[in-house]
Amino acid sequence: MKEVILEVRNLQVLGDKQTILDVPKLQVEMGETLAFLGPNGAGKTTLLQVLAFLQSPHEGTVFFKGLPVDYKKNLLPLRRSLAVVFQEPLLFDTTVFENVASGLKLRRASRQEIYEKVFIWLERLGISHLANRSARTLSGGEAQRTSLARAFVLNPQILFLDEPFAALDSPSREALIEDIEHILRETHTTTILVTHDRSEVLRLADRVAIMDRGKILQMGRTDEVFNHPINETVAAFVGIETVLPGKVVEGREGTFLVKISEGHTIETIGNLRVGGDVLVCLRPEQVTLETLERDPGTCRSEGREKKDSILLRPEKITSSARNRIKGRILRVVPQGLYYKVILDCGFPLTSFVTKHSVEALNLKEGRSILATFKATAVHIIPK
């Protein structure tokens, strides 16, 4: 295990009526990017402010590099080893250069040092041409780049990012996330990212903590948490659109059949108990759509097609996708880079497809379609 830079024990922040934050245990490893993902009001920002020594907790202890932090003492030396970027750029009414230099000036760095470091980071964030511009005249993306440069120039031991991309328009957001991804990979800066956006977590974070109502529901490696949520709430936060209650009806050799509703079963793998109640989780990225007309090999006779939807078991298996379910398209929703297709298969099912697929397969509301996904793509949460 890597060195722990920040550790939390029995942390509590109390509000007027309820507990705002309750974190029994949390460790931040040196060099990692840890994301806190959750809805508004989950306590993410409060946690960030406590960890950044901007707010004191009511209960519990925070250890920085193994030493307990006394929040009643002067926190300035500790604060000077960190940097925070907020959702709003919060720039000073002066030039971009002076803004980026402000933290170094507070530390009384030499003029030479300030000049050199500031220009390195202006360059790195692609805003060196704006050095002498007034911060008031910047676009949202430029302003947030200035704010990030102002943080990176301090070479912080921990970088805190409080929803830094949330207020940006889509293209500047994409470009900025891309740049930050590179910078973090190169500098190995320990980073704590607070966000409600899953894609930011997937792109930037090594580990993720899912938060709701002041508590950490699940914490672990990003892929682990995203693919194996421990409960329905986490499943919803990590973007599993389809969560269906079911019962394990049959199983052999590690393969199980889960009955979702009358006439609908889904094949999955795992270590399950036959007869147990479970939740079936399916990511929309894992669901493939095929048109029935173009694929007569897997399509059954007309008579069966009239039945609303059935689990097809073709005699001739041509695909490793064990689940082949017929359904009707309820809605096709553009999501920017892709489309979300909501199906009625006797139960709701969601699939993400490209624009190209929507056009090539002529995906329209009301059309009948075949949805396929692998048994290994299904995640089961035992109840």
Added chain:
Amino acid sequence: MDLIWEGIRKAFELLIHRDREVLEITLLSLRVSGLATIGSLFLGVSIGTFLALSRFPGRRLWITLINTGMGLPPVVVGLFVTILLWRNGPLGFFHLLYTPTAMVIAQTILATPIMAGLTIAAIQHLNPKLRLQILALGASRCQMVWLLLKEARLPLLAAIMASFGGVISEVGASMMVGGNIKGQTRVLTTATVLETSRGEFGMAIALSILLFLLTFSVNLTLTLLQQRERPK
């Protein structure tokens, strides 16, 4: 109408000939009100910053009192300062009554609430999260306050102009605590009152024009400072 033309002619005569007495009166006005403005700047900004940034019970009452004080009647301040500095008064042993110092004290009391009230407004107008950002950048408490004041420099300069404008034009307090003694505590406003009561309208108009020019040049300087070309 003739009275006015006569007055204006007289005024320019006085200005051109640089009447020694008028010059002294003008300089004393500038000195007294300038010192009072500087005094209120330190007092008012300190009080205003404290009230804007701290949280304690009774804080709103204090802010209300400050805001009320922005319209303090000069004669009331003059009365209380006179009582305090009166020979047998609590501060009588300083022998300050009827001196320019007494006038500076009275005018500082008048200008401080204006400075403080406008400082509170200026700082509270800043984004509240800016404080957090400044602390997160590694600022000590003093550095944070300094950066906040720097961010609020435009409204703060407006506050200085309002304070100076308030005290340079004030007559009641200066008259009461200064006594309008020729060559000692006579300032432009009290001199204007005297000349008017004596029917010397020419002199009174000349003094008024001087008062206006003085206020204008001070405010011009402050405005240039405020509107100094900022980076594009």
